[in-house]
Amino acid sequence: MKHIECIAIGNELLLGIVEEKNISWLCKRLTQAGGVVEQGVIVGDVPDDIEAAVRGAILRQAALVITCGGLGPTEDDQTMAILAEALNRPLEEHPEALAMVAERYRALYEAGEVPHPDLTPERRKMARLPRGAIPLRNTVGTAPGMLINIGDRTWVCALPGPPRENRPMVEQELIPRLGEIVPLHAYRERHYEAAVRDESVLAPLLQIVQRQHRDVYVKSRAAAFEAQTTFRLLLATRAPTAEEAEARLDAAEQSLRTILGEHGIALKTYSSHAPA
Structure with a gap:
């Protein structure tokens, strides 16, 4: 049976500073939607560990591998770069993702939440995706997610870590596509x-x-x-x-x-x- 695996990323999760809530929610929501989740793990912000977790899921022939976290503008937000390396795809600025980032910062600026709407290098970083990825809109935060097919009927999805961003993205962007990725029951x-x-x-x-x-x-x-x-x-x-x-x-x-x-x-x- 084609299955789904979930990987939560962040040192703050392993240190117990932040409670991990995404995996249990994803297991429940994806099961309700008809998917089969077989594994969920937490790894720290260590590139080799993240890459090993993703490659392991692919070797287990997961139809869908979901990562949560590491999409932001800071230096330790490395998920997209690590996925590009693990999938042997170049990391490049995606025009649609960049437009999503620009739109969010413009809205935040107009709401008085940020001092300016400029696309600084840190903000543009969030629009860099592995080549061939489909950007997923973030209606709450600023970093887009992504969905990519890597062949052999395997897909990888990168979601934001904060549940308030993660869950709307799942509902709005992933669930409507789920039947195209895994057989639903x-x-x-x-x-x-x-x-x-x-x-x-x-x-x-x-x-x-x-x-x-x-x-x-x-x-x-x-x-x-x-x-x-x-x-x-x-x-x-x-x-x-x-x-x-x-x-x-x-x-x-x-x-x-x-x-x-x-x-x-x-x-x-x-x-x-x-x-x-």
Whole structure:
């Protein structure tokens, strides 16, 4: 199955100064959109480490490799240059990306957010992309992202690090193109609460459900460990069609209710999710 891998970049993430929030959000959003995310990693601002992470994902035949961070105007924002090196593409100023940067600084200047709209070398740096890249518009920050096909049906996408910039770019620029990059599947999930205090009692019953429905993911987690402990249960699946996914969950839910009921464990539906 063609998959997606995500790489978060930044020393501040590894030092714990900034909490990494992009990978978990991307995993959820891309899964909802029908993609399959198989790996997410954090690397520091070390060119060799970033290049190794990207090359590793390509060697694992990821259909889409996403990087987050390192697109800004400062010296340690090196993601575009490192990707150009890793992909064996020259780094060059992209006219469309430059126009995006100019437009953002003009708007910021008119809003009184920056002292001038001039395209300084630091600002022009953000318009330098690997040759063949498609610039992605940043409607919140100043640095464009990029999407590039490197052959063998592999794409690389560079996104900004701040979540307030990252998420709009994903929604506006990446999600609409996702079906052209990876095969999309219908993903569905349902959540339940089971009135049981001991997960060791629940575990063998869930194993039975999992063995009966191998195409459904079955998982439990404690909501709290106290007198009124309940466990939240997840049933999730992906299928070629929404109807097939729902049918799988219907069958698994019936098995779950039957098995838990036989052991006196009440089950109630917590929520049911389809892609937004």
